[in-house]
Amino acid sequence: MTALLEADDITKIFGSGVGRRIETVALRDFSFRIETTRPLITGVVGESGSGKSTMARLLLGLEEPTKGAVRYRGADLRHLSNTQRAAFRREVQAVFQDPFESFNSFYKVDHMLETPIRKFKLAASKGEAHQLILNALGAVGLRPEETLGRFPHQLSGGQRQRVMVARALLLNPKLIVADEPVSMIDASLRATVLTALRTLRDEFGISLIYITHDLTTAFQICDDIIVLYRGYVAEVGDVTKVVKDPKHPYTQLLVSSIPRPDPDRQWSEEPEPSALAGTANPDKGCLFAARCPHAFEPCLRAIPQLYRTDARRAATCYLHQDAPTLALDQMDELLMAASGETEPQVTR
Amino acid sequence: MTSILEVNDLRVYFHTPRGMVKAVDNVTFDVHAGERFGLIGESGSGKSTIALAIMRLIRSPGRIESGEIRLEGENLLALSDEEMRQRRLAGVAMVTQGAMNSLNPVMRIRQQFADGLNSHGETVTVDEAREQLVDLLARVGLKPEAADVYPHQLSGGMKQRVCIALAMSLRPSLIIADEPTSALDVVVQRQVVQTLRQVQEELDAAVILIGHDMGLMAQFASRVGVMYAGKLVEEGPVRAIFRQPEHPYTRILMESLPSLDEKETLQVVKGAPPSAADRPAGCVFHPRCPFVMDRCIQEEPLFREVAPEQWAACHLHDEPAAAHSLSREVAE
Missing domain, CATH: 3.40.50.300 (P-loop containing nucleotide triphosphate hydrolases)
Structure with missing residues (x-):
């Protein structure tokens, strides 16, 4: 079956300096597929x-990969026909970090919601358009009387971000890519946005790519998670497994660095890098070796493959080299195959 | 000290x-x-x-x-x-x-x-x-x-x-x-x-x-103060505030924290903080407070010691029965 959206072995290199000769690999050899069969929330941390x-920008077609291709329903994003592009723009939506920047502050919130309806001819009449807006607002837990007719600055960050989710929802998308949607929102309002995102999956069957640096919210709403380190997948799999029992030393460092809101559970000290870490060559070997408390000989020679430590998870770390390897472009199969065997926990 | x-x-x-x-x-x-x-x-x-x-x-x-x-x-x-x-x-x-x-x-x-x-x-x-x-x-x-x-x-x-x-x-x-x-x-x-x-x-x-x-x-x-809409609503030793918050806002803040231990229902707090230009009369938190009483709408609560070294500005602590219900719900 053709995937809704597929990243096929994509690498993105940014050049800088004189003649763009200083190369920064932002994402390397990344493959991922999003199917329409079952809605899932995949976290990227x-x-x-x-x-x-x-990665978010590549999937949305806002950047072009240096190598590889992103395909929407089998067609390369770079060569979409007009019809395909319109469909892509409708089925794949984005929610960004700053809910202020996405608004034009001179227009009322209504304008933000009416524009997509007009552009995509979603409604035959004004009344129908209004009904669509009411439904979308209701789905994200906003009351029309406290949102419509207002200017963006009259709403809280949580409300603004939910208007963005409602706007995405209007287009009846299959996938929403959300880049740090709650990081600028106050603690007491974050739950409102996260709950709205869960509703998209559970009630509207929309898949979500949830990009964040906050492992805690990822744990709360995601089914699967991909941990990236310097453009490379460090660990991937079922979110509960990854967070509760991380296998990659980088994931372990991330989890142990989260400040727990409990004065009696004090932060542990950061583990010292291993003696070998100092000799790690940044151009060769594991990208994390220079900081890794477990670095040993093999880590300095080549980037490790994905080792499938259990059915629902894999890590790119030589500590697990006895486990079967998983080709990078099969990562999605691990998630797909796995998602079939157990029902996702619908927590609400 | x-x-x-x-x-x-x-x-x-x-x-x-x-x-x-x-x-x-x-x-x-x-x-x-x-x-x-x-x-x-x-x-x-x-x-x-x-x-x-x-x-x-x-x-x-x-x-x-x-x-x-x-x-x-x-x-x-x-x-x-x-x-x-x-x-x-x-x-x-x-x-x-x-x-x-x-x-x-x-x-x-x-x-x-x-x-x-x-x-x-x-x-x-x-x-x-x-x-x-x-x-x-x-x-x-x-x-x-x-x-x-x-x-x-x-x-x-x-x-x-x-x-x-x-x-x-x-x-x-x-x-x-x-x-x-x-x-x-x-x-x-x-x-x-x-x-x-x-x-x-x-x-x-x-x-x-x-x-x-x-x-x-x-x-x-070691000690924390909690601000809400320009007011200090609670202050006390960090353990006391995290274990037994005495102001409903602090309590809601604690409850809305996502956990890393188990997947749970996310607590949604109703309303949003008031804009500083348009603050409610009485207690600043009353429009969002689950324990709001008539008094809260008219009268601003005093900031006072409600437990050893723990201070809060909330009318619940003037009414022993109401204060009891707050602490009991926290314990649950």
Whole structure:
């Protein structure tokens, strides 16, 4: 079956400096498929510079991959026909970090919601258009009387971000790519946005790629998770497995660095890098070796493959080299195959 | 315990064309010598305005209307501008949110350090200054080479640590850190906050950490204050506040924290914080409060001690039966 959206072995290299000779690999050899059969929320986490936002932009067609291709229903994003492009723009939606920047502050919120209806001719009459807007707002838990007729600055960050989700929802998409949708929203309002995102999956059958640096919210709403480190997949699999029992030393570092809201569970000290870490060559070997407390001989020679440590997860780390390998372009199969065997936990 | 900082009845208002905005209203708290105090609040709650008021850096249309800010007994609000300039860095230093952007991009770190010393009349030779800086950099876990570089040659976490080192340069008795890690990711955040903590212990300075991340507060602070819509609504020892919050807002903040232990129902808080220009009468939190009573709509609650060393501004504590229901629900 043709995937809705497929990243086929994509690499993105940014050049900088004189003649663009300093190359930064933002994302390397990344493959992923999103099917329409079952809606899933896939988290993508990593520190700044890990390539997570680059990945979002590549999937949305806002950047072109240096190598490989992103395909929408089998067609390369670079060569879509007009009809295909219109369909892509409708089926794949984006929600960005700053709910202020996405608005034109001179227009009322209504304008934001009416524009897609007009552009995509979603409604035959004004009344129908209004009904669509009411439905979309209701789905994300907003009351029309406190959103419509207002200017963006009159709404809270949580409300603005939910208007963005409602706008995406109007187009009846199959996939929403959300890049740090809650990181600028206050703690007491974050839950409102996260709940709206869950509703998309559970009630509207929309898949979501949730990009964040916050492992805690990812754990709460995702089915699967991909941990990126410097453009490379460090660990991938079922979110509960990855968060509760991380296999890659980088994921372990991430999980242990999260400040727990409990004064009696104090942060542990960051583990010291291994003695070999100092000799790690950044151009060769595991990208994490220079910081890794477990680095040993093999880590310095080549980038490790994905080792499938269990049915629902794989990690690119030589500590697990006894496990069967998983080709990078089969990562999605691990998620797909796995998602078939157990029903996702619908927590609400 | 001696107080290093006493803030009494502080009011900071902004006089905008659309009316007066009470950014900080009637706030009283103190910070003990050598203590780590956390000031929690969402955006617009007034927490950063308090920091700027302590530094006396409130700009027009903002104004400190009334109150006292005493640093080691001395009322900062009564000082002349020049006297206050001398107190900054030497008495109270600040590390800001975008501290990385507060470094001068065209000056080496050591020149910026020397600037701080010179402006406070310290006469040191270039070599002495460098030696002091290297010592400070070592305390924040940076190599001596960091003294000779320009800010862009350092990573975000390193720049933030440089700022902590510079804040320590005249050994202030109080360091205010306003969201020092909000632009950093978790791994670097842990390094920076642990650095701050270690430095605080070595210098025996008091630190006010301002932020909205409850996890960070739990890890760093020994005592915390909770701001809501320009008001301090609760204050107390960190364990007490996290175990047994006495103000409904604090309680809701605690409950809305997503857990890393189990997948759960996300608690949705109704409503949104009021805009500072349009604050409700009575208790500022009453429109969102699940325990709202008639009295809350009319009468502002007093900030008072509701448990040993734990203060809250909530009418529930005047009515024993109601207070009981709050604590029982928390226990459940």
